[in-house]
Amino acid sequence: MTRTAIVGLAHGSRHPGVRGPIDDLMAATAELAGAPARAAYLDLTEPGLDTVVGELVADGIERAAIVPLLFTNAFHARTDVPATVAAAGADRGCDLVTADILGTGDDVLSVVESIVDEAGIAADLPVLLYAVGSSDDSANAAVEAFAHRLGGRRGTAARAAFGTTDPRPQTVLPELVSDAPEGGVVALVPLFVSPGLLLDPLACLARDRGYPLTPPLGHRLAPVVAARATAALG
Structure with missing residues (x-):
């Protein structure tokens, strides 16, 4: 029987807290999928995919699903991931299968909803969804x-803002504040797997204005990662 594994391939960050939540995510994924699951990074953080594949081969793994921990089908998903997977899998004796990205489907939306609910955010608060861009x-x-779909499910206003492109939070917030109940409080919801440098300004904004801020999605994405890997491995 072919021995299989799962690798969550994240972008990477210089932020010191990036690895812990992703390691937790892959541990939870391993438990759900009943297969070894490891984290690897495209850039800025170790280990890289080449290192992880080498470790899997040493452990006797013959086939692995590479799940890009990305929410959009942009440059990293279309260019960096295929090139990195091809390089890591060349002449290694381990068949690497690239799974679909996390994406922005209903399964990820349900994860975000659950985090908002767990944070105890009032149902009438508008939401600023913050992504890399x-x-x-x-x-x-x-x-x-x-x-918009998140807002539709919650029955309140919701807008996206980005860390690297427009619209930025400062542009979107006035509209959301105008839709907020008395006090003008807005919930800040990052669409991030783990902490990153781009999240630090949002944390400052939350602290300065007294806005609730939900944590990155982290281990709660395990069912999504396991499902992507299972589909890729057939």
């Missing part, structure tokens, strides 16, 4: 549509 307009549009 991309130079690809279609990727940003997917996040904006995701925010």
